[in-house]
Amino acid sequence: MNRRAGSIGRLIIAVAATAAFSFPLYIAVVNAFKTNESVVQSPLALPIDGTLSNVLGVLTDPSGFYWRSLGTSLVLTAACATLITGVAAMLAYYLARRAGRWGSAVLVVLLIGLMIPQALILGGVSDVLRGVGLMGTPAGLVLFNLGYFLPFAVFLFHGFVKALPRDTEEAAVIDGAGPLRSFWQVVFPQLRPAAASVVVFVAVFVWNDFITPLILLSPSTGTTITVGVYRAIGTYNVDYGGVYATMLLAAIPMVLFYLLLQKQFIKGLTAGTSK
Amino acid sequence: MVGPGSAAYLLFVLLPIGLSLFQSFTDRRYLQSSYSFVGLKNYLDLIGDEGFQQSVVRTFWMTAIVLVLPMVGGLLVALLLDIDRPVYRLLRSFFFIPIVLSPVVVSFIWAVILTDKGVLNSVLDAVGLHTIAASWLGSATLAPISVAVVTAWQMTGFTATIFLAALQGVPEELRAASRIDGASSYQTFRYVVWPLLAPAVTINVVLVTISALKLYDYAVVLTNGGPGTSSETMTMHVVSTTFTNGQNGLGAAQSLVVLLLITIVTVVLLKALQRREVDL
Numbered sequence: 424m425n426r427r428a429g430s431i432g433r434l435i436i437a438v439a440a441t442a443a444f445s446f447p448l449y450i451a452v453v454n455a456f457k458t459n460e461s462v463v464q465s466p467l468a469l470p471i472d473g474t475l476s477n478v479l480g481v482l483t484d485p486s487g488f489y490w491r492s493l494g495t496s497l498v499l500t501a502a503c504a505t506l507i508t509g510v511a512a513m514l515a516y517y518l519a520r521r522a523g524r525w526g527s528a529v530l531v532v533l534l535i536g537l538m539i540p541q542a543l544i545l546g547g548v549s550d551v552l553r554g555v556g557l558m559g560t561p562a563g564l565v566l567f568n569l570g571y572f573l574p575f576a577v578f579l580f581h582g583f584v585k586a587l588p589r590d591t592e593e594a595a596v597i598d599g600a601g602p603l604r605s606f607w608q609v610v611f612p613q614l615r616p617a618a619a620s621v622v623v624f625v626a627v628f629v630w631n632d633f634i635t636p637l638i639l640l641s642p643s644t645g646t647t648i649t650v651g652v653y654r655a656i657g658t659y660n661v662d663y664g665g666v667y668a669t670m671l672l673a674a675i676p677m678v679l680f681y682l683l684l685q686k687q688f689i690k691g692l693t694a695g696t697s698k
Numbered sequence: 699m700v701g702p703g704s705a706a707y708l709l710f711v712l713l714p715i716g717l718s719l720f721q722s723f724t725d726r727r728y729l730q731s732s733y734s735f736v737g738l739k740n741y742l743d744l745i746g747d748e749g750f751q752q753s754v755v756r757t758f759w760m761t762a763i764v765l766v767l768p769m770v771g772g773l774l775v776a777l778l779l780d781i782d783r784p785v786y787r788l789l790r791s792f793f794f795i796p797i798v799l800s801p802v803v804v805s806f807i808w809a810v811i812l813t814d815k816g817v818l819n820s821v822l823d824a825v826g827l828h829t830i831a832a833s834w835l836g837s838a839t840l841a842p843i844s845v846a847v848v849t850a851w852q853m854t855g856f857t858a859t860i861f862l863a864a865l866q867g868v869p870e871e872l873r874a875a876s877r878i879d880g881a882s883s884y885q886t887f888r889y890v891v892w893p894l895l896a897p898a899v900t901i902n903v904v905l906v907t908i909s910a911l912k913l914y915d916y917a918v919v920l921t922n923g924g925p926g927t928s929s930e931t932m933t934m935h936v937v938s939t940t941f942t943n944g945q946n947g948l949g950a951a952q953s954l955v956v957l958l959l960i961t962i963v964t965v966v967l968l969k970a971l972q973r974r975e976v977d978l
Contacts, residue, residue: 434785532712543912543956544714569702570708570710627798631799634937
């Protein structure tokens with residue numbers, strides 16, 4: 424009896440704590456569906472006189488900023504996630520299996536790049552991009568992200584490669600597979616858990632990144648959803664309902680991505696936390 | 699494929715650091731090709747640069763807030779929700795949602811809550827607590843604290859998730875054995891569970907500290923560093939020196955000093971926490 428009362432008490436505290444923590448998200452969601460007057464008068468109430476005009480306003484904005492920046496973000500995120508995963512997996516494999524003593528030297532050099540904040544090197548990065556004629560272009564942003572996220576992705580793959588048994592690769596070589604084919608058909612499938620973590624991490628970072636596209640992309644060639652939101656809000660700052668509708672629409676793709684890949688998210692995030 | 703990967707890293711990470719080092723000894727200005735060497739002048743200028751120094755000191759005490767709240771809050775949440783039942787699994791996912799949101803979105807959500815005629819003040823008014831109502835983003839004292847608290851909110855989702863994963867890795871037999879030996883729940887936590895959480899503590903402290911020291915997005919959206927420069931972080935200061943004022947040489951010197959500070963703090967923390975993991 425006593426135990427049961429204890430567990431109900433715990434559940435009440437847990438629900439209350441979660442509700443308090445999620446309060447800003449509740450505010451954002453309900454007010455996206457209210458008229459501006461009812462946002463100001465009763466921000467906490469449910470949207471009983473609900474309106475879709477805020478959401479539709481963003482979706483049908485004459486500048487088309489939402490759809491254009493959504494497209495840019497999708498393409499950039501997919502390109503970065505694919506490229507970084509492929510390149511880092513091969514580099515990690517090469518360093519672990521083929522490079523010998525060089526491998527550990529290269530790992531040390533990669534270590535330098537592991538904790539540099541983007542903001543601190545973007546001055547130099549824009550000089551380099553201007554030098555190769557890619558400043559202000561999506562290709563320049565993808566190449567920078569490839570270099571920037573490489574250390575993190577290589578370290579994640581490297582640990583996995585070292586733990587793989589060598590016999591399957593050797594069997595593939597004996598069967599006459601070239602190095603590329605034996606990597607993609609024999610080694611890479613075994614690295615899938617690590618690849619999932621890298622894809623999830625890179626996708627979240629690139630999608631949410633603010634300062635890199637703000638500085639490296641020029642407004643004329645289009646921009647990402649995160650920067651697009653930042654620029655759009657300035658134009659209707661006192662329209663709270665509009666602000667929240669923009670937030671909601673900007674957040675939905677990432678939240679869907681998380682709900683689809685919930686297991687990989689948690690696994691990727693918490694790799695190596697238990698003793 | 700090995701070549702292009704290394705080339706991108708060389709070109710876009712190592713070369714920019716090299717360029718910054720080179721430019722920090724020059725008076726180069728943005729988009730201008732002619733410059734001259736000024737030796738250590740940019741570094742010496744930083745000694746008398748109050749704006750830069752204040753942004754560094756401010757970032758460090760804001761980091762303390764961003765570190766303490768999510769460590770304590772995240773651990774309490776994890777302990778509370780560490781039960782393997784559907785209801786608790788559902789509650790956990792609410793703490794995870796903020797992690798996938800961009801800091802820009804999170805900051806805009808909070809901006810409407812914290813602004814002068816925003817949700818928080820109107821709620822305080824409605825329940826008769828209008829004396830507490832304040833200019834959360836508009837006063838020089840409160841603005842940096844508000845920025846730190848909003849950052850801490852998003853980080854709490856992260857630390858709670860890491861702590862929960864670590865708690866689930868604690869073998870149930872250990873807790874049962876400790877209970878059978880007559881330990882109170884506090885003693886079981888302190889002497890059995892807490893030592894096993896050491897790697898999670900390390901990861902949380904290091905990742906939250908690095909994120910807080912490079913704090914940028916939240917401050918730009920919530921206050922744009924204001925009022926005045928009262929909530930400007932050191933990263934914002936470097937960006938505005940380099941891109942807004944166009945002083946590439948000075949900005950490069952500032953960015954290298956900040957980079958050095960972040961590296962020292964990270965290495966010292968990592969070493970201390972790893973030694974602690976071994977001792978526990």
